Amino acid sequence: MNASSRPDDPKHAANSPGGEDPNPKSETAHRHFIRQAIDADLASGRFDSVRTRFPPEPNGYLHIGHAKSICLNFGLAQEFGGTCNLRFDDTNPTKEDTEYVDSIQEDVRWLGFEWNNLHFASDYFEQLYQWAEKLVLDGHAYVCDLTAEQTREYRGTLTEPGRESPGRSNSAEKNLDLLRRMKAGEFPDGAMTLRAKIDMASPNINMRDPVMYRIAHVPHHRTGDKWCIYPMYDWAHGQSDSLEKITFSICTLEFEHHRPLYDWYCDKLEIHHPRQIEFARLNITYTVMSKRKLLQLVQEKHVSGWDDPRMPTIVGLRRRGYTPESIRAFCADIGVAKFNSTIDVVRLENAVREHLNEVAPRRMAVLDPVKLTITNWDEHDSPVEMMSAVNNPGDESAGSRDIPFSGSLWIEREDFQEVAPSKFFRLKKGGAVRLRAGYIVDCHDVVKDDDGNITEILCTYDPQTKSGEDTSGRKVKGTIHWVSCEHATKVTVRNYDRLFAVENPDSVADGKSFLDHLNPDSLSTTTAYVEPELCNATVGDRVQFERLGYYVVDPDSNQGEMVFNRIVGLRDTWAKIANKGDKKGGNAKGKPKGGKKS
């Protein structure tokens, strides 16, 4: 067993101080229906161990829905002391590409899993073909020369049985000859198919003589032009599972009525017979999950690429700043069932908040600055004083760092109101506030420009109130963040929000498209001032901007300019209070911070 994401794995300990899984209880959690099925099959002796596989088609990037499947398949293998393979279901060369083969492997590893064996369905093409000849010889398959359109007509409908193809009565000898000539390339694309001979009247349409091979004179990304016939999913998937001695072939609900066919092939071939079990695929609010739609978003440039931080792809979540631990915790949290549900995106956001709250160092950054001047700072013995600030109040071992404090600071514009409601306990004229890791300041005046906009806030500081050495006994309701103007660094901040403005972008009125639901405010870019310590941050580092949210250093950063992506905002209770005040027609003018939706 090589798959590893257990708490004692050093690979994860590195990302998670203390080496603990963020959601350890879930590992041994409730026995969902798949665990129960495994328990039963192990107990009855049907199988003696657990061997699973994750079988993506290399025709797109992995997304959070795949992560659910990955966590399930690799997780079950770990849990039961079994193995999990990575297998590419590469049976349709017209849609597949090695670009995806590479990215998928990278994503699985990034999530924290390592496969037992790496396989390709295309490695089994020869064996599959031998088996096909066997089925022909046994009278279980035949060559059909109906066109694609005719095949559809002959198949019947939901309510009417199908009709038998003329080729169905061919002799085994003739079928074998035809099959060999198909393979040899004697016929053009679409001229013939190999079909399983089952039952054209079956209520399950998958059993109405399904196609096993189609002709396609197309080079394959791994087998080149060796083959001009390619196996269909049903003909390749179960047999690949069987060859790998898979015991539990776990897939999504839409394959449920393929299961009789899966079983039929294994039975007729008399080969190792895995058990297929289906579960509900993942849906999440405010996003889309279909490969087709994700591809469209990329191709039509609604996003910057597959790794746009707003995409639900693994590469997108990675660039957004999500941790693999948080994605695994999310997948464990949402459970596994057959009910077709939609998970509230806040669950995903909570998962990353929960993890980052533990591990992300606190830093100060001002995104929408207004100047605060301390008018009695000249009474201080030096123009700059180094203040000590803890890196994580919840984790003493995270230590502390020094921040320069001076008489000229940037504070957040929304942290000041000239006239404020009583519930607003940030800074107001005539009021006092604590500067985080600094002093308490009292505001006595403001300076405005000709348009009445506040350009400068004038305060005095109280020398008795230095953080950690406060001898004043003063208590103030609010604490706000700041940076020293002279010492601050300018950076670019990309505040990301949900890609779609509605809960279910897939549900669209006539003539509309899911694109009509794109959130126009899903990205707002701003220039911010950050504390000097942040100059040491490197690409991929995650921090909490105090009172704002979690941010990650984007790969677009370079020597001259750093770029931070907002991973997720902090929970914002003030926004709720302010909104309530608004609804009551009250005077709470403070706006919720940072465009966060709730």
Added chain:
RNA sequence: UGCCCCGUGGUGUAAUUGGCAACACAGCUGGUUUUGGUCCAGCCAUUCUAGGUUCGAGUCCUAGCGGGGUAGCCA
């Protein structure tokens, strides 16, 4: 329209397989706090409906209603 699967709070998953409906998230109340963060406490359900079996039904049976899937030479 045939066939298959699924219905438990606002959301998602549980219920020792017939025995006090639990956990998490959201929401609401309060407490702690030098982040309106974190943390802590409390509140929040006629198990889709109607019958039936049983001492006892979320669980079993019947019927209905609702949701999803399915008629590619895609996976």
